[in-house]
Amino acid sequence: MRYFSTRDTRREHAYSLKESAFLGLAPDGGLFMPEFIPQADMDEVLRLAQKSFADMAQYLTSLFFGDEVEKEELDTLVRDVFSFPCPLVRTDSDDYALELFHGPTCAFKDFGARFMGGMLGLLKKQEKNERLVVLTATSGDTGSAVAAGFHNVAGIDVVVLYPNEKVSHLQESQMTTLGNNIHPIRIDGTFDDCQALVKQLFNDTAFRARCAITSANSINLLRWIPQAFYYFYGWSQWHLQTGLSTPDIVIPSGNYGNATAGMLAAQMGMPVKRFIVASNANDVVPKYLASGVYTPQASVHTIANAMDVGAPSNFERLTYLFQHDFERISSAIQGFACTDEDIRGAIRKLYESCGYISDPHSACGWLAAQHYHTQGFRLCTAHAAKFHETIRETIGIEPPIPETLGRAMQREKRFTPMPNDAQALKDFILRLE
Ligand SMILES: *Cc1c(COP(=O)(O)O)cnc(C)c1O
Numbered sequence: 001m002r003y004f005s006t007r008d009t010r011r012e013h014a015y016s017l018k019e020s021a022f023l024g025l026a027p028d029g030g031l032f033m034p035e036f037i038p039q040a041d042m043d044e045v046l047r048l049a050q051k052s053f054a055d056m057a058q059y060l061t062s063l064f065f066g067d068e069v070e071k072e073e074l075d076t077l078v079r080d081v082f083s084f085p086c087p088l089v090r091t092d093s094d095d096y097a098l099e100l101f102h103g104p105t106c107a108f109k110d111f112g113a114r115f116m117g118g119m120l121g122l123l124k125k126q127e128k129n130e131r132l133v134v135l136t137a138t139s140g141d142t143g144s145a146v147a148a149g150f151h152n153v154a155g156i157d158v159v160v161l162y163p164n165e166k167v168s169h170l171q172e173s174q175m176t177t178l179g180n181n182i183h184p185i186r187i188d189g190t191f192d193d194c195q196a197l198v199k200q201l202f203n204d205t206a207f208r209a210r211c212a213i214t215s216a217n218s219i220n221l222l223r224w225i226p227q228a229f230y231y232f233y234g235w236s237q238w239h240l241q242t243g244l245s246t247p248d249i250v251i252p253s254g255n256y257g258n259a260t261a262g263m264l265a266a267q268m269g270m271p272v273k274r275f276i277v278a279s280n281a282n283d284v285v286p287k288y289l290a291s292g293v294y295t296p297q298a299s300v301h302t303i304a305n306a307m308d309v310g311a312p313s314n315f316e317r318l319t320y321l322f323q324h325d326f327e328r329i330s331s332a333i334q335g336f337a338c339t340d341e342d343i344r345g346a347i348r349k350l351y352e353s354c355g356y357i358s359d360p361h362s363a364c365g366w367l368a369a370q371h372y373h374t375q376g377f378r379l380c381t382a383h384a385a386k387f388h389e390t391i392r393e394t395i396g397i398e399p400p401i402p403e404t405l406g407r408a409m410q411r412e413k414r415f416t417p418m419p420n421d422a423q424a425l426k427d428f429i430l431r432l433e
Contacts, residue, residue, distance in 0.1 A: 001017065001034055001035060001036075001038075001064055001065070001067060001068070002014040002015065002016065002034075002035045003015045003016070003017065003019075003020040003032040003033065003034055003035065003221065004032070004033055004035055005026030005027075005028050005029075005030035005031065005032060005033075006026075006030040006031045006032075006033055006316045006317065006320040007026070007028045007029060007030030007316075008026070008028060008030065011035075013026075013028075014035070015032065016068070017065065017068045017123070018068070018123045018126075020032040020221055021116075021119065021120060021123060021214075021220065021221065021222045022120075022123075022132070022212075022214050023214070024214055024215045024216075024217065024219060024220045025215075025219060030316060031219050031221075031313075031314065031316050031317050031320075032221045033221075033317065033320060034064065034221075034225075037264065037267045037268055038063035038064060038268060039063075039268060039269050040059075040060060040063065040232065040268045040269045040270065041269075042269055042270065042271075044059060045059070045060070045232050045235075045236060045270075046236050046239065046240075049232065049233050049236035049237070050236070050240070053082050053085075053086050053229075053230075053233050054078055054079045054082045054083070056229070056232060056233060056236070057078045057082050057226070057229045058074070058075050058078045058079070060228070060229050060232065060268075061074055061078050061226070061229075062074065063268075064225055065119070068123075069119075069122055069123075073122055074122075077115075077118040077119065077122060078115075080118065081114040081115050081117075081118050081226075082111070082114075082115075082229075084102045084103045084104075084110075085099075085102045086098070086099065086100060086102065086230055086233055086234075087099050087102075087237075088234055088237035088238055088241065088377060089356075090241070091350065091354045091356045092353060092354045094375065095366070095369065095378070096238055096241070096242075096376070096377035096378070097356075097362070097366075097377065097378055097380045098230065098233075098234040098237075098377050098378065098379050098380060099380045100230055100379060100380060100381060101359075101380060101381065101382050101383040101386075102383075102402075103148075104148045104404050105141075105144045105145045105148050105174055105404070106382060106383035106385065106386050106402055106404065106405055107141055107144075107145060107306070107381060107382040107383070107386065108227075108230075108258060108379070108380075108381045108382070109141060109142060109145035109146075109218075109223075110145050110148065110149065111226055111227055111229070111230060112145075112149075112218070112222075112223030112224065112226055112227050112257070113142075113145040113146045113148065113149030113150070113216065113223060114148070114149040115149075115222060115223070115226035116149060116150075116216060116220060116222035116223045116226075117146075117149035117150035117151075117153050117156075118149075118153070119222050120132065120134070120150075120153065120156060120214075120222065121153040121154060121155065121156060124154075124155040124156060125154070125155065130212055131155055131156065131157060131212070131432075131433065132155060132156050132157075132212050132213075132214060133156075133157050133158075133159060133211060133212065133213045133214075133429055133432065134146070134150060134156060134157070134158045134159070134213075134214055134215070134216045135159045135161075135198055135201060135202075135213045135214070135215060135429070136158070136159070136160055136161070136198065136215055136216045136217060137160075137161045137162070137191065137194035137195045137197070137198045138160055138161070138162050138167075138175070138191075138194070139162070139163070139166065139167065139191040139305070140162070140166075140167050140168065140171035140305075140306075141171065141306045141382075141386075142216075142217065142218070143160040143162055143171070143174075143175045143184075144171055144174035144175050146158060146160065146216045147160055147174070147175045147178055147182045147184070148174070148178065149216075150181070150182070150216070151178045151180065151181065151182055152180055152181065153181065156181060157181050157183060157432050158181060158182050158183065158216075159183045159185060159425075159428070159429060159432075160175055160182070160183070160184045160185065161185050161187050161194040161197060161198065161425075162175065162184065162185070162186060162187065162191075162194060163186075163187055163189055163190050163191045163193065163194055164186050164187065164188055164189070164417075165190070166190075166191065168389075169409070170386065170388075170405060170408075170409060171386075172413060172415075173408045173409045173411070173413060174405070174408050175415075176413040176414055176415045177408050177411035177412065177413060177414070179414065183416065183428075183432070184414070184415040184416070185415060185416045185417075185418050185425070185428065186415045186416070186417050186418065187418055187419075187420055188417065188418065188419050188420055189420035193420045197420065197422055197425055198215070200422045201213065201422065201425065201426065201429075202215070204422075204426075207426055210430065211429060211430060211433075213429070217313075218255050218257040218313065218314070219255075219257070219313050219314060223257065224257055224260070224261055224264075224314070224317070225261070225264070227257060227258055227261030227262075228261045228262070228264045228265040228268065229265075230379075231249065231261070231262045231265035231266075231270060232265055232270055234249075234377055234379070235247065235265075235270050235271075238376065238377050244375070245271050246271045246272060246273045247271075247272060247273060247375065247376025247377055248272075248273050248274050248275075248276060248369075248372065248374035248375055248376035249262055249272055249274075249275050249276070249376050249377060249378070249379070250275075250276045250278055250365045250366075250368050250369045250372075250374060250376070250377070250378035250379065251275065251276070251277055251278065251365065251378075251379050252278045252279075252304070252307060252361040252362060252364045252365040252379065252381050253277045253278060253279055253285065253307060253312075254279070254282070254306055254307030254308065254309040254312065255309050255312045255313050255314055256277070256285065256312040256313075256314035256315055256317070256318060257313075257314045258379065258381070259275065259277050259314075259318070259333075260314045260317040260318050260321065262275060262379075263275065263318065263321050263322075263332070263333075264321065266332075267321060273375075273376065274331075274332060274333065274334055275332060275333045275334070276333070276334045276335075276336060276368050276369070276372055276374060277289075277333060277334070277335050277336070277368075278336045278337075278338070278364040278365045278367065278368035279307060279335070279336070279337045279338075279364065280302040280303075280304040280307050280308070280337070280338060280339075280340070280343065280360075280364055281300050281302050281337065281338075281339055281340070282297070282299055282300060282302070282307060282308055282309055282310055282337075283335070283337035284296055284297055284310060284311070284312070285312060285315070285318075285335055286335025286336060286337045287335070287337075288335075289329070289330055289333055289334060289335035290335065292326050292330070294315065296310055296311035297310040297311070298310050299311075302340050302343075302360075303340045303343055303344070303360045303387075303390050304340075304343060304360040304361045304363075304364055306361060306381070306382070307361055307364070318333075334372060336364075336367065336368035336371055336372070338364055338367050338368075342367055343360050343363050343364060343367070344390075344394045346358070346363040346364070346366050346367045347360065347363045347390075347391065347394045347395060348394060348395055350363065350366060351395045357384040357391060357395070357397075357399045358380070358384060359380070359381070359382040359383060359384045359386060359387045359391075360387055360390055361380075361381045361382055362378070362379075362380035362381055362382065365378040365379060365380070365381075366378060383399075383402060383405075384399040385399045385400065385401045385402060385405055386405070388401070416428065
C-alpha cells in the first residue's frame with residue numbers, strides 16, 4: 001500500500017508506510033491517505049468479531065499493512081495492542097453505547113496510540129540504526145494515551161510536553177508515573193506554548209539533521225486507520241443484538257479523527273444509515289454541515305474539553321473521503337452541537353433514568369442520538385472517572401475509579417520542569433542519546 005497527501009490531487013508523490021508514519025503530516029501540509037480503500041468482507045468480519053476483537057482486527061490490519069509487515073509479527077502486535085474489552089452496552093430500550101474506554105488510559109485514544117506505538121516499534125526495527133524521538137504536546141488526554149501506548153517500545157523515546165496549569169492531577173499521574181522511555185516535561189507556560197515549542201523544533205532543520213523526531217498526534221495514519229476497527233466491532237455486536245444491519249452511528253467529535261475513521265469503515269464496506277457528529281460549543285463542523293461554509297474558529301473552553309477544537313485537523317480527510325462533494329457529505333453526515341448546560345442535563349438524565357454514569361463527551365453523543373431519534377449505536381469516548389469533578393458537581397456522586405487509573409494515581413510522579421525555551425528542550429532531547 002502506498003500513501004498520498006490529501007493535497008496531492010494529481011498523485012505525483014507516493015510515500016511508503018514508513019515514510020508517511022514517520023512524517024506524520026505530508027510535506028505539502030496535507031494529511032496522508034491510503035492509495036485505495038480496501039474492501040472488507042462483512043461475513044468474515046462478523047465471524048471473526050464473534051471470536052474476539054483481536055481476531056477481527058488481525059484481518060482488518062492485514063488489508064492495509066499486509067505488504068509491509070510480516071503476518072506473524074503483525075498478528076502478535078494486534079493481539080498485544082487490542083487486549084481489552086470493547087462492549088456494546090444497552091443502557092435503555094433503544095440506546096446502545098459502544099464503550100471505547102476500557103484500555104489503559106480509559107479513553108478511546110488508547111486504540112490508536114497503542115497501535116501506533118507497536119507499529120512504529122516494528123518499522124523502526126527494520127532499520128536498526130538510530131533512535132527515534134516522538135515529540136508531542138498535550139493538554140492532558142493525548143499525552144497520557146501516547147505515553148502508555150509507547151511505553152517500553154524499543155528504539156523509541158517519547159518526550160511529552162504539558163503545561164504547568166490546567167492538567168488535572170489524574171492526567172498528570174498518567175503521564176508521569178511510567179518511566180523508562182517516557183520523558184514528561186512540565187513547561188512553565190500554557191498548552192499553546194507547548195505546541196509552539198514542538199512546532200519550532202519540527203521546523204528547525206539543523207536540529208532535525210542531528211536527531212530523528214516525529215509526532216504522535218491524531219493526524220498520523222497509524223493512529224487514524226486502527227480507529228476504523230472498533231466501528232466494525234460495534235457494528236457486529238449491534239447486528240447480533242438487534243438483527244438489524246444499517247445503524248445510525250453517533251460520534252462525539254473534536255479533531256474528527258474518530259469520526260473520519262468511521263467514514264473509512266463505511267467506505268470499506270460496513271453498512272451505515274447515517275453518521276451523526278456531536279460537538280460541544282465548538283461547532284464549526286455542524287455549522288459547515290448545515291450551510292456548506294467552513295469557518296474555523298478559536299476554540300472555546302467547555303466541560304467536554306477533549307473536544308474543544310476550533311479548527312479540526314482531520315477536516316481535510318472528511319472532505320477528501322467524499323471527493324469534496326458537499327451534497328454527498330451532507331446526506332451522509334448530520335451535525336449536532338450543545339452547551340455545557342445541555343451536557344450536564346444529559347449526565348443527570350442518563351443517571352436518573354437508567355443509573356448509567358456518562359462522561360461529558362459521551363453525553364454529547366447521547367443528546368445527539370435523542371435529537372435525531374437514532375436507531376443504531378453511539379460511541380463512548382472516555383470513562384466517567386476521568387472527569388470525576390464534573391460528575392460530582394452534576395449528580396453529586398463520585399464515579400468508581402477503574403483499577404488502571406487508581407494505580408497511576410498512587411505512584412510517584414517524575415517529570416522535568418522546564419522554562420518555555422526551545423534551546424533547553426533541544427539540549428534535553430540531545431542528551432537522551
Ligand atoms: C480526543 C477525544 C475526543 C475527540 O476525538 P476526535 O478524534 O479528536 O474527534 C472525544 N472524546 C474524548 C474523551 C477524547 O479524548
